[in-house]
Structures are given as structure tokens and as C-alpha cells.
Amino acid sequence: xxxxxxxxxxxxxxxxxxxxxxxxxxxxxxxxxQGFQYGQLLVYSLVxxxxxxxxxxxxxxxxxxxxxxxxxIDTPRNEAEAWLLDTxxxxxxxVGINMPEVGIYEGPANAFATxxxxxxxxxxxSSGLLQSMNHEEVxxxxxxxxxHVANGDMVTLTLIQGVVNTFVVFLSxxxxxxxxxxVFRTDRGTGPxxxxxxxxCQIVFGILASMIVAWFSRWREFRADxxxxxxxxxxxxxxxxxxxxxxxxxGLPQAMNAFGIAGSGGFMALFASHPPIEQRIAALQATxx
Numbered sequence: 001x002x003x004x005x006x007x008x009x010x011x012x013x014x015x016x017x018x019x020x021x022x023x024x025x026x027x028x029x030x031x032x033x034q035g036f037q038y039g040q041l042l043v044y045s046l047v048x049x050x051x052x053x054x055x056x057x058x059x060x061x062x063x064x065x066x067x068x069x070x071x072x073i074d075t076p077r078n079e080a081e082a083w084l085l086d087t088x089x090x091x092x093x094x095v096g097i098n099m100p101e102v103g104i105y106e107g108p109a110n111a112f113a114t115x116x117x118x119x120x121x122x123x124x125x126s127s128g129l130l131q132s133m134n135h136e137e138v139x140x141x142x143x144x145x146x147x148h149v150a151n152g153d154m155v156t157l158t159l160i161q162g163v164v165n166t167f168v169v170f171l172s173x174x175x176x177x178x179x180x181x182x183v184f185r186t187d188r189g190t191g192p193x194x195x196x197x198x199x200x201c202q203i204v205f206g207i208l209a210s211m212i213v214a215w216f217s218r219w220r221e222f223r224a225d226x227x228x229x230x231x232x233x234x235x236x237x238x239x240x241x242x243x244x245x246x247x248x249x250x251g252l253p254q255a256m257n258a259f260g261i262a263g264s265g266g267f268m269a270l271f272a273s274h275p276p277i278e279q280r281i282a283a284l285q286a287t288x289x
Contacts, residue, residue, distance in 0.1 A: 041173055049166030057158040060114040061101070061122045070103030070124045080130065087139050088123055088146070094231055095150035097121070104130070109247055113145035114154055121149040132247050133240060140228050140236035147227025153220045160216050164209035172201035210271060217273040225280050226287065234284045241284075245277045 056063075064070065076082035085102055092099050098119040108128040115121035123145050130138060148154070180194035228237045269276075 045166045045170035048169050050162035053158045053162040057116045064114050064122060068105040070105040072103045087142055091143055091146040095146055097150055111141050111145055113148045118149050118152055133243055136236045137240040137243055140232055140240040143228030143231040144224045147224040161213055164212050168202055168205040168209050172198045172205055175201050214271050214273055218275045221274050222283050225284055229284055229287055234287050238281050238284050241277050241281050
């Protein structure tokens with residue numbers, strides 16, 4: 001119920017903010033005078049902005065299993081799998097969520113959690129992570145991923161993505177209409193200037209929007225690190241991060257990159273989904289746990 005309320009509230013907030021912006025700058029009257037139905041555009045932008053984000057969230061578990069080739073652990077086949085299941089179950093009980101599905105996939109050191117609902121999540125670790133870390137470090141990584149689930153980070157990231165998508169769609173078409181009517185002097189309907197401007201604006205605004213999403217992704221990594229520290233103490237997570245810094249962390253498919261314990265970052269720090277490991281260690285050390 002909380003998630004439904006949050007989703008509805010977010011949508012209403014976006015509508016209110018966009019309406020206020022239009023009114024403050026007098027764009028609502030200007031567009032109405034030119035026959036532009038900005039109310040319909042608001043609804044259209046919301047639908048387009050959130051649809052893709054929500055579909056991605058609902059399909060996240062299936063996409064994760066397919067893209068990583070994760071092998072699900074239903075019945076443990078060895079002591080390592082039994083320990084992994086027991087550890088995830090213990091951490092899930094500590095934070096008050098249902099036992100997630102657990103999987104192992106082949107690849108360099110990494111781990112991730114995903115799923116549309118915190119009580120039906122999916123947690124996976126790579127074979128490289130299990131081979132390169134001791135039990136204490138792996139447990140800290142699992143605490144980090146379970147904290148993501150308990151915090152509802154997958155849903156929150158979807159809402160953030162939906163909001164910025166809505167603004168990109170809406171503002172691109174507003175700018176396109178203004179340019180088309182003032183620069184290209186299109187009196188009726190829309191001319192080529194509108195479509196060209198919309199395409200350019202969507203690229204530019206989309207780049208700016210991705211910076212906002214990446215900032216939130218970095219912030220939630222700090223929060224998940226802190227969550228692991230609350231569950232197990234700061235030192236195990238610090239040791240796990242130090243271990244990651246000394247080995248080649250495995251990349252995940254692009255759709256899953258923001259959900260991993262370690263990310264490949266980006267061509268600029270502003271676009272990185274994960275903070276530098278040194279900053280994450282410093283933040284944990286500052287907690288004094």
C-alpha cells in the first residue's frame with residue numbers, strides 16, 4: 001500500500017510542479033493562445049515517462065536471470081550453497097523481509113539485488129566473488145544487497161527515472177513548439193522545426209537527466225553500505241570494499257549495472273552509478289562502528 005501511495009503521490013507532484021512552472025513563466029497562457037493543449041501533454045508525458053521505467057522494474061528479475069545466466073539455488077548442492085542460503089535468510093530476517101530468491105552466476109567479483117517488491121526480491125552473487133572473498137566479506141556484501149531490498153531502492157530508482165523521463169518528454173515538446181512557432185514561423189500544426197528541436201532537446205535533457213539518476217544511485221550505495229554496517233559492523237564491509245579495490249570487479253549487463261556491489265562507473269564521475277570505493281570506505285570509517 002505504501003508503494004502505491006508513493007507512486008500516486010509522485011505522479012501528482014510531477015503534475016503540480018510542471019503546472020506551476022508553466023504558470024510562473026506564463027507559458028500556459030502563451031501555449032493556450034496558440035492552441036497548444038498543454039494539459040494533454042502533461043498526461044502524455046507522465047504515461048510515456050513512467051511506462052518504460054515501470055515495465056523495466058516489473059521485468060527486472062527475469063532480465064537479471066536471463067542476462068547473467070544465474071543458476072537458482074532451490075536445494076543446496078554443497079556446503080557453499082547451503083551457507084549462502086542460510087546467510088541470506090538470516091539477513092532477510094534481520095531486516096524484516098521475506099526470503100529472496102538466491103542465485104549464483106559465472107563471472108568476476110560482483111553481486112546484485114533486484115525485484116519489483118521487497119518481499120519477492122532476487123539476490124545473486126558471482127562465482128568470482130565467492131572465490132575471492134572470505135565468508136565475512138561475502139556476508140558483508142550480502143548485507144549491502146539485502147539493505148538495497150529493505151530500503152526499496154529498486155522502486156525508488158524507478159520513480160526517480162520516471163520523474164526525469166516525464167520532464168524530458170514534456171520540456172522537449174514545449175521547447176520544440178516554441179522554436180517551431182517563433183523561429184520557423186509555423187502557424188498551423190507542427191513543422192519540421194518542431195520534430196528536429198524535440199529530438200535534439202530529448203538528447204540534451206536526457207543527458208542531464210541521467211546525471212540526476214546517477215547521483216541518486218551513488219547516494220543509495222552509501223546508504224546500502226551503512227545498512228550492511230548496521231547489520232554486521234563496519235569492518236566487514238570495509239574489508240569487502242578493500243578486497244574489491246584490489247581485484248577486477250566484474251561488470252554487469254547495462255540494465256543491471258546500477259544494482260551491483262561494484263559498478264564500472266562512466267566516462268565521467270557525474271554519470272557513475274557507484275561512488276569511488278575510497279569514498280565508500282571513508283564514509284564507513286566515519287561511522288565509528
